[in-house]
Amino acid sequence: MITPTSLEVFFIGIAVVLAGLIGARAELTRVRGGKILAFVTLFILPVLAVMLGFSEHMQRAESTQFCLSCHVMNDFGRSLHVDDPSYIPAKHFQNNLVPRDHACYTCHTDYTMFGPVHAKLRGLRHIYVQYFGKPPAPAEIKLYTPFNNRECLHCHAGMRAYEEEPKHNKTPDMMGRLTSNQVSCTTSKCHDTVHDVGTLDTVTFWKGGD
Amino acid sequence: MANARMPVASVERRVRLAAILICLGLVVLLLTLIRIHPLAFMAFALIGCPLVLVGILLFLYSIVSEAPSHQGNTGRATPRLL
Numbered sequence: 001m002i003t004p005t006s007l008e009v010f011f012i013g014i015a016v017v018l019a020g021l022i023g024a025r026a027e028l029t030r031v032r033g034g035k036i037l038a039f040v041t042l043f044i045l046p047v048l049a050v051m052l053g054f055s056e057h058m059q060r061a062e063s064t065q066f067c068l069s070c071h072v073m074n075d076f077g078r079s080l081h082v083d084d085p086s087y088i089p090a091k092h093f094q095n096n097l098v099p100r101d102h103a104c105y106t107c108h109t110d111y112t113m114f115g116p117v118h119a120k121l122r123g124l125r126h127i128y129v130q131y132f133g134k135p136p137a138p139a140e141i142k143l144y145t146p147f148n149n150r151e152c153l154h155c156h157a158g159m160r161a162y163e164e165e166p167k168h169n170k171t172p173d174m175m176g177r178l179t180s181n182q183v184s185c186t187t188s189k190c191h192d193t194v195h196d197v198g199t200l201d202t203v204t205f206w207k208g209g210d
Numbered sequence: 211m212a213n214a215r216m217p218v219a220s221v222e223r224r225v226r227l228a229a230i231l232i233c234l235g236l237v238v239l240l241l242t243l244i245r246i247h248p249l250a251f252m253a254f255a256l257i258g259c260p261l262v263l264v265g266i267l268l269f270l271y272s273i274v275s276e277a278p279s280h281q282g283n284t285g286r287a288t289p290r291l292l
Contacts (some may be wrong), residue, residue, distance in 0.1 A: 005243065008243070009240060009243060012236055012239055012240050012243075013240065015232075015236050016233055016236045016237055016240065019229045019230075019232045019233040019236060019265075020229070020233050022225065022226075022229040023226050023229030023230045023233055026222040026223070026225045026226040026229070027222060029221075029222065029225055030218070038225060038229075038269070041229070041232075042225070042228055042229055042232055042265065042266065042269040043266055043269060043270070046232050046235070046236065046262045046265065046266055047266065049236055049239060049262070050239070050258075050259055050262050050263075053239045053242070053243070053254055053258070054254075054259075056243060057242070057250070057251045057254055057255075060246045060250075060251070061248075061251060063246060065246050066246050066247070066248065069246065069247045069248060070248065123248075126248075127248045127249075127251075127252060130248070131249075
């Protein structure tokens with residue numbers, strides 16, 4: 001099956017072969033056709049290949065597999081399989097409320113103009129800490145800033161189940177306070193069981209979904 | 211005769227070196243696509259991209275640096291790169 005990645009690999013492979021040809025036979029550049037070939041091979045194709053590679057790596061950096069490839073993230077990955085719907089990430093993951101292959105990135109990117117860029121820059125720092133620093137214990141990992149309701153409302157705003165939920169209308173101004181992030185979804189004793197990786201030794205895990 | 215051939219050999223040497231650097235960089239790029247892992251991204255950004263970038267710059271330099279030496283050569287049509 002032809003996938004975008006296999007096409008990219010094929011394209012880069014062609015660029016490698018042509019660059020190798022010019023490297024082995026630089027005298028080809030003495031004739032006009034060789035000069036054109038050299039320009040295409042040593043300028044246009046490498047630029048395109050790097051752009052394709054960068055795009056591919058940026059997409060891969062959004063995948064659940066990428067996020068969980070660091071050892072310190074293992075428990076956060078396990079928390080997605082907890083057999084208890086009060087664990088918010090597990091409920092979303094197991095019911096396909098977030099795409100499983102982009103589960104982390106869906107909730108942990110600020111939905112602002114530069115949110116994805118900030119998330120990736122922080123990711124670079126995480127890589128540095130993972131390999132050159134001292135990674136904290138999973139239970140000690142905290143968010144940089146409190147989780148913003150905006151990330152929940154990106155999907156839930158306008159949902160009938162969300163708007164008609166009695167707890168979301170306890171007071172006349174409750175919906176407004178939720179929207180303006182004055183009342184947190186995750187720390188106001190409503191949906192406060194999130195990853196809770198410190199409790200994973202005492203829970204059971206969902207076996208399905210494969 | 212030998213002096214007239216020197217710039218061509220020099221240009222070809224630079225082009226060859228540029229091609230080798232670009233080839234190596236692209237091979238690194240290919241290898242980083244094998245696995246989805248942060249280290250693959252780091253290898254792409256810190257090894258593959260610089261190799262390709264240096265190769266491209268060297269190739270472009272070989273083009274622009276060859277032109278002046280050609281102007282001074284009046285007796286023989288020295289092959290130019292581009």
